[in-house]
Amino acid sequence: MPEWIRKRCFYSIKSMKRTLVSCYGLCLLMTLILWLMYAEYKKLGYIRVKGNIYSGQDSILTLYGCTFVVALMIIMTIYSTFYGLYQAKRGKISNLPVNSICYNCESVFNISEITSMVCTKCGGTLEDLKGFYDRYPEKNTTG
Ligand SMILES: [Zn+2]
Numbered sequence: 001m002p003e004w005i006r007k008r009c010f011y012s013i014k015s016m017k018r019t020l021v022s023c024y025g026l027c028l029l030m031t032l033i034l035w036l037m038y039a040e041y042k043k044l045g046y047i048r049v050k051g052n053i054y055s056g057q058d059s060i061l062t063l064y065g066c067t068f069v070v071a072l073m074i075i076m077t078i079y080s081t082f083y084g085l086y087q088a089k090r091g092k093i094s095n096l097p098v099n100s101i102c103y104n105c106e107s108v109f110n111i112s113e114i115t116s117m118v119c120t121k122c123g124g125t126l127e128d129l130k131g132f133y134d135r136y137p138e139k140n141t142t143g
Contacts, residue, residue, distance in 0.1 A: 001083055011111055012094050016084045023077040030070045037063060097128035106139065 001010070009019035041047045046055035047062060054062045087093050094111060101108050104124030117126040133140040 001080075007112075010084060010087060010093055012096065012098060013088060014098070016088070016093060020077070020081055020084060023073075023080060027070070027074050027077050030073060034066055034070050037066060097130065099129040100126040101129045101132050102126055103136075 010016050037047050037049075041059055041063060045059075046053050047059045048054070049062060084093070094115075096111050096114060096117065098111050099108060100111075100114065100117065102119035102122060102124045103126070105119060105122045107119060107121050108129060109120070109126065114120065114126065118124075119126055127135075
């Protein structure tokens with residue numbers, strides 16, 4: 001798995017779930033479109049892609065091409081699922097929140113800056129930034 005994909009899509013359990021859900025959604029959509037193309041070809045003997053009509057040899061090649069692309073996407077998605085599960089099992093995917101805040105000094109950290117829920121500045125306990133000021137309204141004095 002390329003580093004930039006790993007950093008972008010697999011930096012946390014949450015982001016991994018989001019990535020995989022959209023991948024499966026896309027695969028499902030593409031499969032549906034492909035199925036419709038095949039159905040149209042069966043019925044009409046030609047297919048239309050963006051207003052262009054492909055018939056005979058061209059339609060077969062277009063269908064094969066699209067099938068290949070969809071199959072590749074499905075393989076990639078399944079591979080990503082196993083990759084994600086494997087990495088998560090090895091503890092390589094962080095379960096930390098994307099942005100966290102120190103309870104003591106209120107420093108904010110991105111997930112790439114920390115390896116545990118301990119503040120690197122003061123040693124205080126980090127919490128999920130999301131909802132922090134709702135949980136501790138008294139902290140919200142600096143505005
Ligand atoms: Zn701190």
